[in-house]
Amino acid sequence: MTANPATTARTRPVWTDLPAAVRAGIEARIGAPVTGWTSHDGGYSQGLASTLRTDRGAVFVKAVSTEHEFTVRLYHQEAERAAVLGEGVPAPRLRWLAEVGAADGHDWVVLAFDAVEGRPPAHPWRDDELRAVLELAVEVGEHPVAAGALPEVASELPAQLTGRLAAQRPAGLGSYDPWLAEHLDRLATLELEAPAAVAGDRLVHGDLRGDNAVLVSAGPRAGAAVAVDWAYPGRGAAFCDLVGMLPAVQVEGGPTPEESLRRRPLPEGTDEDAVTAYLVALTGYFVHSSLQPPPPGIPHVRAFQRAQGEACVAWLRRRLG
Structure with missing residues (x-):
């Protein structure tokens, strides 16, 4: 069996x-002292991600050394944005953000959240678990967000990378389906519509995939799922999370995006042209990123981006012909 690009070369500390x-x-x-711990090894960060058990209960903790400047910025961003998520959002509660000193001169930034009793979805995907996470993506998009409470998704969308590929034609582009290079100019034009396509007044997680979902095993949400790792939430269109996760679903052993959408259709009123424009921006992001050198500590991320890029190109080709 081929190794899952989402889980190879895992370097997360425990x-x-x-x-x-x-x-x-x-x-x-x-x-309280930690009496036991469980590491959650999915995801794309150099930091610790563990449920710590104590006599006072469990807490989920993320921690990273300040030598990883980008991840430190993400942790601060996550703390700021997670703190303003509205009541009822399917997400664990943020407890605190702290900076802890170490003897080697590098401080560590630590985020703590309520622990969720559950587990990540299995890969390859099981039908019932996929259904729960697809429903989670739709549920997140049902929450309204007041203007100014979170950044607009359009303002943070990488909606220029398809155009950059069209202008630069990097050598690695030839390793993708030739259809992509043949249609890059058309796709770059469609990409210009992406910021308007994702505009809206709904909550968008911004990074929802199987490794950022937990299937809850106890409590009021037992049998459903919650979303974790809220570093990129914003205000935008209700369809963004559902569409954005489907390439990863296919890569991780699930159905094609079209089949997933037959199982859980897009929110009512979704504009298909808006979906296409957003998909073009996603394609440009994954393809362009896959051609860059790997970031320190997470070498496996480029393979995962490559696989999602290939899934996006194939989906675009089927949509556009």
């Missing part, structure tokens, strides 16, 4: 890898 001073600082903030 609780015992953290410097002793950092572990002590986290325990002090929790208010």
Whole structure:
């Protein structure tokens, strides 16, 4: 069986890898010693992501050294944006953000959330679990967001990378389906419509995939799913999360995007042309990113972006002919 590009070359640290001073600082903030831990190894960060067990209950903690500047910025962004998520949003509650010193001179930034009793979806996808995460994507988009509460999705959408591919024609482009290079000029024109296509007044997670979903096993949401890792939430169109996750679903052993949408259709009133424009922007992002050098500590991300890029190109080709 071919290795899943989403899980190869995993380098995430676990609780015992953290410097002793950092572990002590986290325990002090929790208010109890850690008696056990479970690492959650999915995702695309150099940081720890673990459920820590204590005599006072469990807490989910993310921690990263300040030497990873981009991830540190994401942690601060996640804390800021997660704090304003409205009541009823299917997400764990943010508890605190802290900075803990270490003896090697690098501080660690730590985020703590309520622990969710559950597990990530299995890959290849099971039908019932896929249904739960597709419903989660739609549910997130049902929450209204007041203007100014979160950034507009259009303002943060990478809606220029297809155009950049068309202008630069990088050598690696030839490793993709030739249809992409043949139609890049047309796609670059469609990409110009993407910012308007994603405009709206609904909550968008912005990075929803199987590794950012937890299937809940206890409590009021048992049998459903919640979304985690809210580093990129914004205000936009209700369809964004559902469309955005479908290339990853296919890569991780699920059905094609069209089949997923037969199982869980797009929100009522969704403009198909808007979906196409958004898909063009996603395609440009994944293809362009896959051709860049791997970032430190997460070498596997380029393979995953490559696989999603290929899925996006195939989906676009079927939509546009």
